[in-house]
Amino acid sequence: MEYKSETKNCQNCKKDFTIESDDFGFYEKIKVPPPTFCPECRQQRRMAWRNDITFYNRNCDLCGKLIISLYHKDKSLTVYCNKCWWSDKWDPKSYAQDLDFSRPFFEQFRKLQDKVPLPSLFNDDGIGSLNCEYTENVTFAKNCYMVSMSWFIKDCMYGYSIGGPETSDVVDSLGIFHYSQIIYEGIFLEHCYNCRNCYYSSALNDCSFCYDCKGCSNCFMCANLRQKKYCILNKQYTKEKYEKILADYHLETYSGSEKAKKEFTEFMKKQIRRFADILNCVKCSGQGLINSKNSKDVFWSRAIEDSRFIWRSNEIKDSYDLTPGGKSSESYESLTSDHDFQVLFSIYSLKSQESSYVENCHSSKNLFGCSAIKHGEYCILNKQYSKNEYFKLRNKLIEHMKKTGEYGEFFPAKLSHFGYNETIAMEYFPLTKEEAINNGFKWWDDVQKTINKETLKKEQIEDSILEVKESILDEVLACDLCNRNYKITKNEFLFYKKYLIPIPRKCFYCRRKERLQLENPFKLWHRHCMKEGCQNEFETSYAPERPEIIYCKSCYNKEVY
Numbered sequence: 001m002e003y004k005s006e007t008k009n010c011q012n013c014k015k016d017f018t019i020e021s022d023d024f025g026f027y028e029k030i031k032v033p034p035p036t037f038c039p040e041c042r043q044q045r046r047m048a049w050r051n052d053i054t055f056y057n058r059n060c061d062l063c064g065k066l067i068i069s070l071y072h073k074d075k076s077l078t079v080y081c082n083k084c085w086w087s088d089k090w091d092p093k094s095y096a097q098d099l100d101f102s103r104p105f106f107e108q109f110r111k112l113q114d115k116v117p118l119p120s121l122f123n124d125d126g127i128g129s130l131n132c133e134y135t136e137n138v139t140f141a142k143n144c145y146m147v148s149m150s151w152f153i154k155d156c157m158y159g160y161s162i163g164g165p166e167t168s169d170v171v172d173s174l175g176i177f178h179y180s181q182i183i184y185e186g187i188f189l190e191h192c193y194n195c196r197n198c199y200y201s202s203a204l205n206d207c208s209f210c211y212d213c214k215g216c217s218n219c220f221m222c223a224n225l226r227q228k229k230y231c232i233l234n235k236q237y238t239k240e241k242y243e244k245i246l247a248d249y250h251l252e253t254y255s256g257s258e259k260a261k262k263e264f265t266e267f268m269k270k271q272i273r274r275f276a277d278i279l280n281c282v283k284c285s286g287q288g289l290i291n292s293k294n295s296k297d298v299f300w301s302r303a304i305e306d307s308r309f310i311w312r313s314n315e316i317k318d319s320y321d322l323t324p325g326g327k328s329s330e331s332y333e334s335l336t337s338d339h340d341f342q343v344l345f346s347i348y349s350l351k352s353q354e355s356s357y358v359e360n361c362h363s364s365k366n367l368f369g370c371s372a373i374k375h376g377e378y379c380i381l382n383k384q385y386s387k388n389e390y391f392k393l394r395n396k397l398i399e400h401m402k403k404t405g406e407y408g409e410f411f412p413a414k415l416s417h418f419g420y421n422e423t424i425a426m427e428y429f430p431l432t433k434e435e436a437i438n439n440g441f442k443w444w445d446d447v448q449k450t451i452n453k454e455t456l457k458k459e460q461i462e463d464s465i466l467e468v469k470e471s472i473l474d475e476v477l478a479c480d481l482c483n484r485n486y487k488i489t490k491n492e493f494l495f496y497k498k499y500l501i502p503i504p505r506k507c508f509y510c511r512r513k514e515r516l517q518l519e520n521p522f523k524l525w526h527r528h529c530m531k532e533g534c535q536n537e538f539e540t541s542y543a544p545e546r547p548e549i550i551y552c553k554s555c556y557n558k559e560v561y
């Protein structure tokens with residue numbers, strides 16, 4: 001059937017958004033009504049369910065062990081350590097509830113969520129990973145600290161979206177993949193080795209402060225170079241001259257690093273940029289997209305097919321609205337969907353099929369409104385039914401939810417286990433407490449943050465890492481920007497010493513925030529190529545008011561290759 005595109009008004013932000021003809025085909029196929037929230041509000045709502053970096057100490061409610069958790073101990077939630085949560089020591093079906101067709105579904109689901117134990121963190125520390133206590137959504141990793149949404153990595157710290165294979169020693173970085181090692185302050189890199197402050201690049205060796213470079217080695221403060229060696233500010237030098245200039249910058253000092261950062265920022269203002277970092281894709285739009293086809297509005301993802309509104313995902317087919325997802329197909333409106341098939345409206349669903357409105361359910365099929373079911377089938381609100389009863393009741397429930405206006409929408413943000421300020425929604429859509437509450441989000445006042453406890457002022461930290469002594473491990477520092485106290489860990493100290501990186505003057509949270517701000521928003525604008533005389537148009541994540549010089553693909557390639 002052919003559909004016409006339609007303009008709808010978002011029930012949340014009241015802005016218009018368009019549902020295109022292909023979109024109607026998708027919603028028809030998965031049998032859900034078209035969304036009533038715009039793509040951005042949908043993303044924000046999902047994100048309000050994901051806490052990546054706000055950790056607390058508490059006890060496991062089953063074994064009593066002191067654990068690291070995403071959930072503050074004062075929240076009325078049952079939280080188990082990973083080993084207990086994944087064990088057979090408890091039965092999620094013992095929390096089964098009967099359906100009540102006189103009440104809205106989400107209200108009943110909330111009651112279930114309040115009782116069913118949650119995993120303290122979503123990582124496999126002590127199971128598939130080793131020594132990764134302070135990580136979230138990390139699997140098959142070794143010796144990682146303060147890392148989230150990452151897999152198959154080792155010895156990484158303060159990272160976000162880092163993926164193997166053979167990826168290690170990545171510190172303070174975002175979106176680093178495939179055979180990358182010794183990376184400091186990197187964004188969107190692959191196949192890079194020993195690089196510092198490099199962005200949107202691949203196959204670099206021993207480079208620092210480079211943007212959109214490929215196959216280069218020993219380059220410093222360069223942009224848009226291909227297969228070059230010994231360049232500074234895009235100018236060719238001899239090896240000896242290059243080494244002399246680089247040494248004179250003293251990147252091992254805080255002052256030298258800051259000077260380089262400022263000069264690089266100025267240099268970048270005059271460099272052209274591709275309208276989108278899209279590589280090896282057919283009929284795609286978005287940013288940071290690799291090896292994909294027929295997919296629109298996809299961000300920081302690879303191997304995506306026939307999908308839309310996908311964020312930080314891998315190997316996705318026929319799916320919409322995944323934040324993020326891996327190896328899922330025909331799935332929709334899900335937060336962290338992994339190896340799923342036909343899973344709609346899910347939170348941390350793994351290896352499941354034909355299920356809807358599920359949270360922390362794994363290796364299951366035909367579940368509706370369930371929490372923490374593993375290897376289950378035909379359950380609603382964690383209650384076991386026969387196959388016939390299940391389908392009868394599920395269909396009745398869907399009709400009920402259509403009447404209450406609940407069916408087809410993600411879990412409301414007010415049901416989230418987290419305050420808005422504890423989640424990644426706060427990083428991408430910052431709100432004040434008042435704004436958050438007015439918009440139906442929750443807020444958590446007791447976020448752990450110490451200030452005024454510093455034992456060493458920033459002026460007292462040695463400028464050069466060569467001068468810094470191990471005694472800094474006993475000191476409490478204060479962030480240059482937000483005053484939050486922070487400490488340098490042993491492994492971090494050893495990394496800085498080994499790779500001659502000055503001690504950071506900002507806390508981890510501010511460093512992460514600055515990095516995220518270097519990423520474009522997940523939104524596209526229709527714009528023209530800025531090369532004089534070129535009439536090409538494109539969809540770009542660079543907003544029209546931004547200062548960057550944006551070129552279409554052919555103009556960019558003419559200047560760069």
Ligand SMILES: [Zn+2]
Binds near residue numbers: 014015039041042
């Ligand atoms: Zn909206």
Ligand SMILES: [Zn+2]
Binds near residue numbers: 084
């Ligand atoms: Zn336990």
Ligand SMILES: [Zn+2]
Binds near residue numbers: 482484
């Ligand atoms: Zn800070």
Ligand SMILES: [Zn+2]
Binds near residue numbers: 530535551553555556
């Ligand atoms: Zn052009």
